[in-house]
Amino acid sequence: MTHRILICEFMDAPAVERLRARFDVVYDPTLVDDGPRLRAACAGVDALVVRNRTQVRGETLAALDRCRVVGRLGVGLDNIDVAACEARGMRVIPATGANALSVAEYVVTAALVLRRGAWSATPDVAAGKWPRNALSSGREVGGCTLGLIGFGGIGQLTAKLALGLGMGVIAFDAMMDADHPAFADGRVACAGLDEVIQTADVVSLHVPLLDSTRGLFDAARIAAMKPGAVLVNTARGGIVDEAALADALKRGHLGGAALDVFNDEPLPRSPHFEGCPNLLLTPHIAGVTAESNERVSSLIADKLIEALA
Numbered sequence: 001m002t003h004r005i006l007i008c009e010f011m012d013a014p015a016v017e018r019l020r021a022r023f024d025v026v027y028d029p030t031l032v033d034d035g036p037r038l039r040a041a042c043a044g045v046d047a048l049v050v051r052n053r054t055q056v057r058g059e060t061l062a063a064l065d066r067c068r069v070v071g072r073l074g075v076g077l078d079n080i081d082v083a084a085c086e087a088r089g090m091r092v093i094p095a096t097g098a099n100a101l102s103v104a105e106y107v108v109t110a111a112l113v114l115r116r117g118a119w120s121a122t123p124d125v126a127a128g129k130w131p132r133n134a135l136s137s138g139r140e141v142g143g144c145t146l147g148l149i150g151f152g153g154i155g156q157l158t159a160k161l162a163l164g165l166g167m168g169v170i171a172f173d174a175m176m177d178a179d180h181p182a183f184a185d186g187r188v189a190c191a192g193l194d195e196v197i198q199t200a201d202v203v204s205l206h207v208p209l210l211d212s213t214r215g216l217f218d219a220a221r222i223a224a225m226k227p228g229a230v231l232v233n234t235a236r237g238g239i240v241d242e243a244a245l246a247d248a249l250k251r252g253h254l255g256g257a258a259l260d261v262f263n264d265e266p267l268p269r270s271p272h273f274e275g276c277p278n279l280l281l282t283p284h285i286a287g288v289t290a291e292s293n294e295r296v297s298s299l300i301a302d303k304l305i306e307a308l309a
């Protein structure tokens with residue numbers, strides 16, 4: 001009997017076709033927004049493919065009466081009750097590494113844009129103003145310190161790009177000490193959490209959302225950041241107190257912030273962000289580019305073909 005695969009969020013078309021050539025595939029990226037239809041579609045499938053929005057837990061998990069594999073088109077697993085899946089004999093397969101370059105490029109771009117400040121000038125320049133003096137205090141990234149909270153694959157690739165721009169890099173990872181091979185070449189300094197927060201000019205988060213990281217960047221830790229520093233969050237929204245961050249930007253304590261992830265996604269209208277200077281908000285897209293979608297989708301298609309063989 002042909003195995004059945006349900007894909008309920010967007011996936012790169014050639015990878016979907018590759019799965020269709022072998023399996024009975026339902027590809028419907030609208031299902032993620034329709035719980036009852038999604039649960040009905042889960043019955044009898046051998047594999048489910050999700051991104052970060054489908055909550056694989058509770059009723060949805062119960063509806064997966066035959067499923068053996070959950071393919072995750074990304075790396076964060078906070079939308080999946082992994083323990084409950086494993087207890088039901090389901091393997092959870094993330095696309096580890098496949099979107100790391102997209103995230104790393106997003107982080108260094110945000111660091112460059114937020115420190116320099118010049119790209120906000122478009123409306124003024126088009127309107128015939130010439131805000132050259134006002135923008136003359138833009139800062140370079142060369143020589144400043146990038147502080148990474150979390151030094152796994154994405155953090156390490158971000159460090160490599162930042163080093164190429166002449167930044168110094170320090171990193172804290174709760175799972176690594178200074179003897180870890182990731183620090184062996186001496187280019188990135190292993191640091192404590194407080195040291196990263198207090199000394200980095202750009203702080204970038206690369207930790208999963210866990211009980212131990214939820215609320216990590218609360219008002220006190222944001223206040224402990226270096227005056228004028230920039231915060232980049234491509235990890236998970238629950239890690240940063242959004243209202244405290246907005247307040248720190250408005251008070252001028254922080255020099256800028258880029259948030260790609262939010263406590264509630266899609267982000268509802270958020271008055272606390274209105275009027276925040278030097279704030280970039282993006283819709284959970286740091287890990288998604290044409291290239292990464294291709295890599296992530298192709299990797300998950302390969303793993304499903306292997307797992308269902």
Ligand SMILES: O=C(O)[C@H](O)COP(=O)(O)O
Pocket residue numbers: 050051052053073074075076077099284287288
């Ligand atoms: O965990 C991830 O990799 C990011 O959330 C991106 O995942 P997505 O491509 O499923 O949005």
